[in-house]
Amino acid sequence: MKPSEPPKLVAASSNVSNDPSASEKGEATSQQQSNNGYALTVDEVIEQHIGALGFAQIVHALLVSIAWTFDAQSTLISIFSDAKPAARLLTTGAIVEGSILCGLSTGEWEWVGGKSDTIVSEWNLICQHKFLVALPSTLFFIGSLFGSGVYGYLADSWFGRKKTLFISCLLTFVTALAISFSPNVWVYAFLRFANGFFRSGIGSCCIVLATEVVGKKWRGQVGQYGFFFFTLGFLSLPLMGYLERKSWRNLYRITSLLPLGYAVFLLPFAYESPRWLLVKGLNKEAMVVLKKLARRNGKQLPADLSLVDPIQGRDDPTFSSSENFWRTKWAVKRIVMVMMAGFGTGFVYYGIQLNAENLNFNLYLTVAVNALMEFPAIFIGSFLLGVMNRRPLFSNSSYLAGICCLLCAVLSLHRVTRALPVSKWLQLAVEAIGFMASSTAYDVLYVYGVELFPTNVRNFAVSLLRQAFMLGASAAPLLVALGRESAMMSFIVFGVASVLSGVVSIWLRETRNAPLYETLTQQGKAEEMENEIEHS
Numbered sequence: 039m040k041p042s043e044p045p046k047l048v049a050a051s052s053n054v055s056n057d058p059s060a061s062e063k064g065e066a067t068s069q070q071q072s073n074n075g076y077a078l079t080v081d082e083v084i085e086q087h088i089g090a091l092g093f094a095q096i097v098h099a100l101l102v103s104i105a106w107t108f109d110a111q112s113t114l115i116s117i118f119s120d121a122k123p124a125a126r127l128l129t130t131g132a133i134v135e136g137s138i139l140c141g142l143s144t145g146e147w148e149w150v151g152g153k154s155d156t157i158v159s160e161w162n163l164i165c166q167h168k169f170l171v172a173l174p175s176t177l178f179f180i181g182s183l184f185g186s187g188v189y190g191y192l193a194d195s196w197f198g199r200k201k202t203l204f205i206s207c208l209l210t211f212v213t214a215l216a217i218s219f220s221p222n223v224w225v226y227a228f229l230r231f232a233n234g235f236f237r238s239g240i241g242s243c244c245i246v247l248a249t250e251v252v253g254k255k256w257r258g259q260v261g262q263y264g265f266f267f268f269t270l271g272f273l274s275l276p277l278m279g280y281l282e283r284k285s286w287r288n289l290y291r292i293t294s295l296l297p298l299g300y301a302v303f304l305l306p307f308a309y310e311s312p313r314w315l316l317v318k319g320l321n322k323e324a325m326v327v328l329k330k331l332a333r334r335n336g337k338q339l340p341a342d343l344s345l346v347d348p349i350q351g352r353d354d355p356t357f358s359s360s361e362n363f364w365r366t367k368w369a370v371k372r373i374v375m376v377m378m379a380g381f382g383t384g385f386v387y388y389g390i391q392l393n394a395e396n397l398n399f400n401l402y403l404t405v406a407v408n409a410l411m412e413f414p415a416i417f418i419g420s421f422l423l424g425v426m427n428r429r430p431l432f433s434n435s436s437y438l439a440g441i442c443c444l445l446c447a448v449l450s451l452h453r454v455t456r457a458l459p460v461s462k463w464l465q466l467a468v469e470a471i472g473f474m475a476s477s478t479a480y481d482v483l484y485v486y487g488v489e490l491f492p493t494n495v496r497n498f499a500v501s502l503l504r505q506a507f508m509l510g511a512s513a514a515p516l517l518v519a520l521g522r523e524s525a526m527m528s529f530i531v532f533g534v535a536s537v538l539s540g541v542v543s544i545w546l547r548e549t550r551n552a553p554l555y556e557t558l559t560q561q562g563k564a565e566e567m568e569n570e571i572e573h574s
Contacts, residue, residue, distance in 0.1 A: 077344045080313050081254065081553050083328055087343070090253025091260070092335035099248040101308050103263040105207060108297040109240040110271030112210060112233060113511075114391060115293060116175045117405055118279035119286040122158045124150040140165040154285050161223050170223055172515040174230040175392070179512030181234030183505045189239030190501025198318075199247045199497060200310045206239030207301035213237075214294035218287040238508065240297075241268075241484075242500040249488050250311045250496075251331060254551055258423030261485035262416050265477075269412035272391075276406045313493040317556055321345055348493070348556030361558045363495050368562055373499055375545050376487055377506035379432070382539030385510030386439055386532050387480045390473045392518045393528055404466065411470045415477035422478075427550045428486045429543050435479035436540030442472025443533030450525040476536065480507075489549035493556045510535075 084090065125147050126133050134147060149159040157163065163171045193202040213233040220226035244264050249257045282289040309331070315324035324345060332339050363369055391408055422431050448454060449465040458464070483503070491499035517528050547565070555561035 076342065077346045079346050079348075080316060080324070080328070080556075083339070083343070083345070084251065085253050087337060087339050088328065088332045089335050089337065091256040092331075092337075094331045094334035095252045095256075095260070097334075098251060098309055098331075099260045099263050101304060102203070102244050102247040103267050104304060105203060105240050105244050105297070105300055106264040106267040107271035107274070108207065108210060108293070108300065109237060109244075110268040111275060111293045111296070112214065112237045113178075113388070114272055114275055115289065116178070116230075116515075117392060117401075118275060118283075119156055119289055120158065120171055120174060121156050121401060122164075122171070123155045126150050137165075151284060154287070155283060156286050157223060157226060160286075163223065169519055172519040174223070174227040175515040176512050177227050177231040178234035179388075179508045179514075181231040181236075182238040182508035183512060185235035185238030186242065186501040186504040186508060187498075188235075190242060190498040190504075193239065193243055193246070193497035193501075194314070194495060198310050198314050199243045199250075200305070200308055202239050202497075203243040203247070204301050204305055206237060206243065207297040207305070209236035210240070211294050211298035211301075214290055214297075218290040218294070234508070237297075238501075238504060242497055242504050245484055245488060246497050246500060247308065247311055249485070250313045250493070250554070251309065251327075254553060255424075257489060257554075258428075258482075258485050258550075259420045261488065262420040262423070262481060265412070265419075265481045265484075266416050269409060269416060272412060273406070273409035276402045276409065279405075280402055311493075313554070313556065314497075316345055317348060317494045319347075319349075321347065348560055361494060363498065363558065366558045366562065368565070369491065369495070369499075369558055372490055372546065373502055375542055376483075376490065376499075376503050379436075379483060379539045379542045379546075380487075380503045380506030381510040382535045382542070383436065383476070383480050383483055383510065384507030385514055386436075386443070386536040386539070387473075387476045387507075388511035389514035389517060389528075389532050390439075390443070390469065390476055392514055393525075393532070404469075407466065407470050408473050411474040412477050415474045416481065418474075419478045419481050423482065423485065427548050428482060428489070429546055429548050432479055432482045432486060433540035433543045435475045435482065436536050436543075438475035439472045439479060440533040440536035440540070442468050442475065443529045443536060446472065447526045447529035447533065450529060479536075479539070486546070486549060489552060489554065490547065492558055492561045493554065495558060496554075 078086070089095075122135075124133050125135060125139055127142075127147050129146070133150070134142075139147060149155065151159070153159050157174070158171055161167075189202055189206060192205075193199050197205070210233065213229055213236050217226060217229045217233060220229060241264070245261055248263060249261050252260050278289060278292060282292065309327045310323070312324040312327040315321075315327065321344075325339075328345075329339050391405070419431075445468045446465055449458075449461050449468065454461055484500070487500050487503040488496060517531055520528055553564075555564060
């Protein structure tokens with residue numbers, strides 16, 4: 039609706055009352071209109087008075103999305119810190135690798151770059167200790183798995199999105215700095231677990247904060263801002279990894295300072311979510327945020343405008359505003375499907391990146407190519423989110439990623455590499471396309487998860503999706519370690535997992551251009567009404 043048109047009264051579809059009595063609902067609405075002039079939902083205020091996407095929302099979304107940079111660095115730093123460097127014979131200078139080192143005494147060979155390059159060279163994680171290399175990364179993702187649930191609960195119930203993001207950035211700095219002083223692989227693995235736990239609140243809070251203040255038409259595109267900064271963080275790693283290739287400890291120290299600077303100097307300028315404030319009964323604070331957004335868009339909210347309380351009967355002394363997510367059948371069924379799709383997507387997305395070392399190519403170049411492929415994934419994903427439904431976009435991206443992984447498995451066969459001289463270049467190209475498709479699926483599923491659940495459990499639901507991502511990611515390093523012995527097998531498993539993720543999405547509801555609801559009861563009733571209309 040254009041701003042010049044008279045505002046609508048409360049939309050029934052977006053403000054379904056918890057009270058079953060129609061007459062009582064009518065009385066409550068009439069009283070609210072007479073006392074407050076007129077009341078609108080947050081969606082209606084944004085669409086009718088603030089603007090679906092203006093300067094204020096763009097700046098806010100960019101500001102909160104910057105934190106994705108540190109999320110990427112914390113997640114993918116192990117590609118360089120945990121890599122296996124080259125070794126050479128002391129007598130001839132010939133480069134040796136793999137199981138050949140196990141048959142040599144320590145006085146017959148040395149690490150090419152010195153012992154401080156990576157954890158593998160510093161703690162000699164080879165031969166019978168080689169599978170210890172996968173332990174820190176696996177524990178990092180397991181830490182993220184547990185942390186996502188904790189942060190999701192805190193962001194929805196106690197602290198809100200902004201404070202939770204601040205805490206996550208601060209503790210990410212502390213644990214990343216502590217990692218750089220690890221005396222052995224066991225302490226290193228424990229601190230990676232802690233780092234994974236504490237950084238896990240960044241992504242879910244960022245995407246929810248960015249998307250809850252824009253109109254429904256732009257949610258998908260704004261949700262992509264975070265992935266752009268994630269890509270910048272990813273792309274910064276090959277440069278920092280190369281500059282600090284002589285010391286994995288310095289690499290951690292450099293990356294640890296960035297989330298601290300962000301939390302102290304930039305995050306204070308971001309807004310808390312007005313939707314969360316409203317659900318928590320902080321109506322005045324929610325109106326303050328909406329007025330600031332309107333003013334910075336060059337607009338002004340009407341003086342007699344108020345917000346519809348999505349939780350009816352809040353003033354009743356016997357009223358309880360808590361809704362049990364796990365007792366809401368439609369929400370439980372939906373989150374199970376989302377998490378199944380998320381597990382496969384996270385497994386493939388992180389697995390392809392970590393599996394870069396199993397390609398017959400330079401590690402720094404391969405990681406840089408993967409990082410660069412994130413950019414077309416973001417721009418293509420942003421465009422397609424505006425013209426395609428979420429479900430087919432996610433499933434088709436997953437299918438394409440799976441097919442590319444299977445092609446990489448074929449190209450890794452020795453008979454193919456011998457018969458086809460350009461096979462390693464072809465494998466790099468196919469792997470890059472597969473990673474781009476996997477990245478698109480990952481980004482789309484994040485946006486999809488935001489839209490599938492209401493405000494009072496949205497951060498929790500997105501955190502559960504993030505848990506599924508991390509659970510899949512925690513299995514990826516083990517498969518990558520197996521890939522050092524059989525690259526073909528690792529690519530086959532990644533390919534099958536990606537295809538299955540796309541199949542699972544068939545049972546999810548389409549959300550393109552759908553309103554964002556505030557409570558489970560409200561969304562459940564509204565979707566029931568939509569289903570009845572469709573079947574009538």
